[in-house]
Amino acid sequence: xxxxxxxxxxxxxxxxxxxxxxxxxxxxxxxxxxxxxxxxxxxxxxxxxxxxxxxxxxxxxxxxxxxxxxxxxxxxxxxxxxxxxxxxxxxxxxxxxxxxxxxxxxxxxxxxxxxxxxxxxxxxxxxxxxxxxxxxxxxxxxxxxxxxxxxxxxxxxxxxxxxxxxxxxxxxxxxxxxxxxxxxxxxxxxxxxxxxxxxxxxxxxxxxxxxxxxxxxxxxxxxxxxxxxxxxxxxxxxxxxxxxxxxxxxxxxxxxxxxxxxxxxxxxxxxxxxxxxxxxxxxxxxxxxxxxxxxxxxxxxxxxxxxxxxxxxxxxxxxxxxxxxxxxxxxxxxxxxx
Numbered sequence: 532x533x534x535x536x537x538x539x540x541x542x543x544x545x546x547x548x549x550x551x552x553x554x555x556x557x558x559x560x561x562x563x564x565x566x567x568x569x570x571x572x573x574x575x576x577x578x579x580x581x582x583x584x585x586x587x588x589x590x591x592x593x594x595x596x597x598x599x600x601x602x603x604x605x606x607x608x609x610x611x612x613x614x615x616x617x618x619x620x621x622x623x624x625x626x627x628x629x630x631x632x633x634x635x636x637x638x639x640x641x642x643x644x645x646x647x648x649x650x651x652x653x654x655x656x657x658x659x660x661x662x663x664x665x666x667x668x669x670x671x672x673x674x675x676x677x678x679x680x681x682x683x684x685x686x687x688x689x690x691x692x693x694x695x696x697x698x699x700x701x702x703x704x705x706x707x708x709x710x711x712x713x714x715x716x717x718x719x720x721x722x723x724x725x726x727x728x729x730x731x732x733x734x735x736x737x738x739x740x741x742x743x744x745x746x747x748x749x750x751x752x753x754x755x756x757x758x759x760x761x762x763x764x765x766x767x768x769x770x771x772x773x774x775x776x777x778x779x780x781x782x783x784x785x786x787x788x789x790x791x792x793x794x795x796x797x798x799x800x801x802x803x804x805x806x807x808x809x810x811x812x813x814x815x816x817x818x819x820x821x822x823x824x825x826x827x828x829x830x831x832x833x834x835x836x837x838x839x840x841x842x843x844x845x846x847x848x849x850x851x852x853x854x855x856x857x858x859x860x861x862x863x864x865x866x867x868x869x
Contacts, residue, residue: 532563533591536581536593537569537596538568548639551639555642556568558642567588577605578607578608578611581607585608585616592619600838602620602837603678605618606659617857621642622636622637625763626762632758635648657678657854657855658778658852660676660678662677662848664841667845672842672844681835681836682835683752683753683834684751685783686754735750738753738822740780741817742818747782753783754781755849778820778849780820817851818851819849820850822846832845
């Protein structure tokens with residue numbers, strides 16, 4: 532009998548995650564799989580928990596039930612263990628770029644499909660990114676792994692505002708029942724959007740890679756993308772692959788360009804957009820990025836990794852570890868955006 536370690540937060544999504552945990556456990560048990568459930572821990576303690584439990588139990592597969600943040604923490608725990616244990620996904624949450632990048636729709640109503648993929652055992656070797664924030668002297672002030680995206684500028688500013696709003700809302704019980712999850716994010720996005728008309732939001736960037744060097748004088752966002760899907764719905768660069776040893780660099784110069792990108796991509800964009808006069812963005816892909824960012828009056832530019840607020844700095848370094856994470860994905864998956 533094989534053993535699967537299942538990590539997730541049963542209290543997430545108002546208890547819907549607990550239903551997904553029970554459903555996945557039942558479906559796997561029906562196929563002769565022994566499932567050990569371990570609840571994730573807050574305040575960044577989950578990766579160490581994954582490593583300890585994995586080394587103690589030596590499972591055949593580790594499963595992550597949750598969103599991109601849970602995927603990140605469980606994957607980091609696997610890599611820290613030094614074992615080649617495969618990671619399986621049971622995607623939940625709103626965006627879930629990891630699952631969607633391989634055709635897996637998040638939600639407890641799709642758990643049977645997630646389990647089918649896990650049982651098939653088809654492996655993809657996922658590229659992994661290491662990001663470092665540097666001070667003015669080049670010393671490392673923050674260091675982390677990411678698996679989906681790192682971005683700088685306006686979108687991370689929204690995440691920072693969301694986190695501040697979430698903390699304030701949590702202090703008022705009635706308000707926290709009404710203003711939560713996506714509503715908090717939308718409120719923060721609107722606040723930052725309106726502020727951008729009166730506050731400086733654009734920044735300059737110089738990016739040096741192992742393949743090219745580029746500079747921009749006025750950007751709203753800079754994105755380094757690992758897997759194809761961004762923010763749960765869009766593909767910023769159709770040429771992105773999860774296992775080619777390269778990450779894509781996407782520079783956004785204005786709010787209008789963001790609107791253009793998200794309105795004309797993924798399923799809505801034709802397979803050959805050039806027929807309709809839609810020019811695909813320049814393909815900027817590399818395995819190492821040295822990034823310098825500057826905005827007047829700022830002590831540092833905001834950043835995010837895998838949908839979570841990260842360090843503020845002017846200098847960042849990203850390196851790709853090719854095919855470093857064994858990931859269970861649907862066999863024969865053909866992306867609709869290719």
